Amino acid sequence: MSAIPVEAEKKVTQPSDVVLDRAEALDLLYQMILIRRFEEKCAELYSAQKIRGFLHLYIGEEAVAVGIMKMLRPEDAVVATYREHGQALARGVPIGPVMAEMYGKQEGCSRGRGGSMHIFHKETRFYGGNAIVGGGLPLAVGFGLADQMRFDPHVTACFFGDGAVAEGEFHESMNLAVLWNLPVLFICENNLYGMGTALEYAESETDLAAKAASYRMEAESVDGMDILAVLKAAKRGVEWIRNGNGPYFIEACTYRFRAHSMFDAELYREKTEVETWKAQDPIERFSEMLREEGMMNDADLAAIEERVAREVAESVEFAEAGTWEPIEDLTRFVYSEPDPNRRV
Amino acid sequence: MTVNNVMTVEKPADQAVEMRTLTYREAVREAIREAMKRDERVFLMGEDVGHYGGCFAVSMGLLEEFGPARIRDTPLSESVFTGAGIGAALGGMLPIVEIMTVNFSLLAADQIINTAATLLHMSGGLFNVPVVIRMATGGGKQLAAQHSHALEGWYAHIPGIKVVVPATLEDARGMLWPALMDPDPVLIFEYSTLYNMKGELPVEPVAVDIDKAVVRRPGQDVSILTYGACLFKALKAAEELAEDGIDAEVVDLRVLRPLDDETIMRSLRKTHRAVIVDEGWRSGGISAEIATRIMEQGFYELDAPVARVCGVEVPMPYAKHLEDEALPQPHEIVAAVRETLG
Ligand SMILES: Cc1ncc(C[n+]2csc(CCOP(=O)(O)OP(=O)(O)O)c2C)c(N)n1
Ligand SMILES: [Mg+2]
Numbered sequence: 001m002s003a004i005p006v007e008a009e010k011k012v013t014q015p016s017d018v019v020l021d022r023a024e025a026l027d028l029l030y031q032m033i034l035i036r037r038f039e040e041k042c043a044e045l046y047s048a049q050k051i052r053g054f055l056h057l058y059i060g061e062e063a064v065a066v067g068i069m070k071m072l073r074p075e076d077a078v079v080a081t082y083r084e085h086g087q088a089l090a091r092g093v094p095i096g097p098v099m100a101e102m103y104g105k106q107e108g109c110s111r112g113r114g115g116s117m118h119i120f121h122k123e124t125r126f127y128g129g130n131a132i133v134g135g136g137l138p139l140a141v142g143f144g145l146a147d148q149m150r151f152d153p154h155v156t157a158c159f160f161g162d163g164a165v166a167e168g169e170f171h172e173s174m175n176l177a178v179l180w181n182l183p184v185l186f187i188c189e190n191n192l193y194g195m196g197t198a199l200e201y202a203e204s205e206t207d208l209a210a211k212a213a214s215y216r217m218e219a220e221s222v223d224g225m226d227i228l229a230v231l232k233a234a235k236r237g238v239e240w241i242r243n244g245n246g247p248y249f250i251e252a253c254t255y256r257f258r259a260h261s262m263f264d265a266e267l268y269r270e271k272t273e274v275e276t277w278k279a280q281d282p283i284e285r286f287s288e289m290l291r292e293e294g295m296m297n298d299a300d301l302a303a304i305e306e307r308v309a310r311e312v313a314e315s316v317e318f319a320e321a322g323t324w325e326p327i328e329d330l331t332r333f334v335y336s337e338p339d340p341n342r343r344v
Numbered sequence: 345m346t347v348n349n350v351m352t353v354e355k356p357a358d359q360a361v362e363m364r365t366l367t368y369r370e371a372v373r374e375a376i377r378e379a380m381k382r383d384e385r386v387f388l389m390g391e392d393v394g395h396y397g398g399c400f401a402v403s404m405g406l407l408e409e410f411g412p413a414r415i416r417d418t419p420l421s422e423s424v425f426t427g428a429g430i431g432a433a434l435g436g437m438l439p440i441v442e443i444m445t446v447n448f449s450l451l452a453a454d455q456i457i458n459t460a461a462t463l464l465h466m467s468g469g470l471f472n473v474p475v476v477i478r479m480a481t482g483g484g485k486q487l488a489a490q491h492s493h494a495l496e497g498w499y500a501h502i503p504g505i506k507v508v509v510p511a512t513l514e515d516a517r518g519m520l521w522p523a524l525m526d527p528d529p530v531l532i533f534e535y536s537t538l539y540n541m542k543g544e545l546p547v548e549p550v551a552v553d554i555d556k557a558v559v560r561r562p563g564q565d566v567s568i569l570t571y572g573a574c575l576f577k578a579l580k581a582a583e584e585l586a587e588d589g590i591d592a593e594v595v596d597l598r599v600l601r602p603l604d605d606e607t608i609m610r611s612l613r614k615t616h617r618a619v620i621v622d623e624g625w626r627s628g629g630i631s632a633e634i635a636t637r638i639m640e641q642g643f644y645e646l647d648a649p650v651a652r653v654c655g656v657e658v659p660m661p662y663a664k665h666l667e668d669e670a671l672p673q674p675h676e677i678v679a680a681v682r683e684t685l686g
Contacts, residue, residue, distance in 0.1 A: 053486035053662060104486075104663030115488050115662030131490040132448065133420050166419030167451070194420050196396025202419035268395040327669050331658050 060257035063282035067230025082117035096318030105322025134167030144182030163194020224252030390442030426452035461504030489659035497630030518552030563593035
């Protein structure tokens with residue numbers, strides 16, 4: 001039996017209904033389109049060698065980040081991976097500094113020290129940007145622990161891929177989060193591949209929600225290409241956690257439309273498979289739905305695209321106008337600098 | 345052997361050696377292919393070595409050639425597949441474990457340091473571990489603080505493992521086989537910035553050792569001791585120095601554990617000055633160890649203090665100008681040599 005008997009207190013949560021008004025619905029669509037166009041621009045800028053290093057695109061998976069973030073509060077925390085532009089934008093990290101970060105400029109949200117894989121932002125409690133697969137999970141467990149010990153009613157949303165499920169960190173984190181009843185929302189973005197290794201070559205049990213459930217984790221699997229399904233799952237999860245029931249696990253079934261990174265020849269998957277998944281494009285599916293519901297017309301969509309185009313262009317201008325950090329500053333941020341206002 | 349092993353590839357004078365051009369990446373691939381063909385116990389396992397073709401495309405085509413039993417894609421589980429390589433080696437196989445980069449090897453550090461390195465000793469000499477673990481190392485590709493470090497010097501701290509760093513094409517192709525034939529664990533570090541380097545190699549494999557340092561450029565005035573990607577920066581620096589009439593000897597250490605003291609001291613006895621260059625962080629790095637050995641074994645040979653050009657002590661930044669500054673550069677080597685010469 002676990003040290004903290006949680007089972008008896010667990011409350012039954014009913015499937016949550018999500019009601020969106022028109023403005024909210026259009027805002028979600030806007031966010032997904034913003035991520036899409038931003039990353040299309042990033043790919044272009046990579047070819048132009050403005051962005052270097054590794055660049056992992058989220059294109060195709062936008063509904064997951066946007067759906068989850070919608071259910072978080074500003075005080076909540078987010079932990080993400082190296083494929084985190086979508087999470088950053090959906091969380092509200094300002095787009096200009098995100099782009100400047102990819103340029104390596106000091107106006108970037110991590111001062112150009114991190115690049116595409118290491119986006120951080122204090123105001124939105126966005127804790128990166130971890131490029132060690134599975135590395136973010138123990139950190140999220142720790143945020144949950146701090147919240148529990150401080151009686152802070154926060155949720156920590158922890159994003160990771162299907163590949164991370166094979167790492168020891170996943171298993172150790174599932175176990176500890178449930179054992180200690182910690183307020184963490186785990187979101188596994190199952191896009192069927194860890195780099196070029198398909199799920200069936202990596203997992204003896206490919207039902208990832210079942211894996212989490214084997215730790216007595218409350219777990220469910222949703223269609224990650226359907227933002228409404230993600231919203232509902234996120235709502236259930238967040239309510240479950242805020243009611244004191246401990247962690248919650250969501251497997252979001254999704255697909256990346258682009259290569260793993262800019263160096264990937266994609267030898268491991270068929271073009272037809274990619275096409276099949278593109279037919280499930282989360283942006284198109286949601287747009288269709290909104291049209292059918294009479295919530296959106298062509299003019300609305302055009303207005304969104306126009307706004308997005310402007311914001312993406314402005315982010316590029318911001319990054320271009322950015323400056324290089326002086327070389328003399330190289331060894332800053334290895335240790336904390338003296339700060340009279342800091343309270344440890 | 346001629347002037348301190350100047351050449352690893354010794355061409356017999358009486359017959360023309362057939363040469364061909366290939367990249368460092370292809371040289372490593374050739375080494376794996378040759379080993380697989382030579383001994384059925386050899387197999388390769390690691391993340392994305394099969395269907396993807398290797399994260400640095402080293403193993404491209406090997407899955408098709410040797411099949412999934414011998415080219416094994418593993419889950420993202422550095423600890424278990426490295427540990428399984430150790431176990432399989434104990435069990436009679438000759439595994440080549442590939443870890444994508446040295447940063448990720450930290451997830452397997454327990455298996456490497458607490459098991460591979462200790463088993464022979466803990467068992468009182470009963471069980472040796474003939475595993476080979478390859479991984480990429482080093483910065484220079486703007487991959488920031490979780491993908492760019494050079495930790496081989498840190499692994500060289502560990503008794504029980506051997507640490508080799510092929511810098512040239514011949515070593516990239518030649519070091520794998522002796523590593524596999526070694527009864528103990530061998531870690532092979534491949535500098536990721538070298539994979540695209542092109543050069544000529546004999547068509548027929550030439551045996552190389554994994555014991556000796558090698559003089560890559562003989563000289564009289566100063567010994568530049570280095571290895572890996574820094575070897576080429578040192579050679580470049582030596583060229584620049586030569587224009588000013590300074591004749592630098594460049595020693596490729598090749599093996600960081602056990603260090604080849606003899607070659608280092610022989611060079612020092614000739615030049616009486618040493619500059620050590622490595623990408624690792626300065627404090628407690630391999631250069632500190634080499635400098636100390638020079639103090640211990642060659643102090644009275646020295647005409648000047650030993651100098652070091654190391655990586656700046658900062659996690660690797662992404663921005664190019666900062667990364668360049670964090671890594672040793674030829675101009676810094678030139679400056680260090682000049683200072684040593686007074
Ligand atoms: C510990 C570790 N091992 C290997 C890698 C190299 N790597 C980066 S991303 C990746 C695939 C991860 O797949 P998944 O978790 O499914 O996330 P996805 O990229 O599909 O979003 C690999 C192998 C790494 N960054 N960290
Ligand atoms: Mg994946």
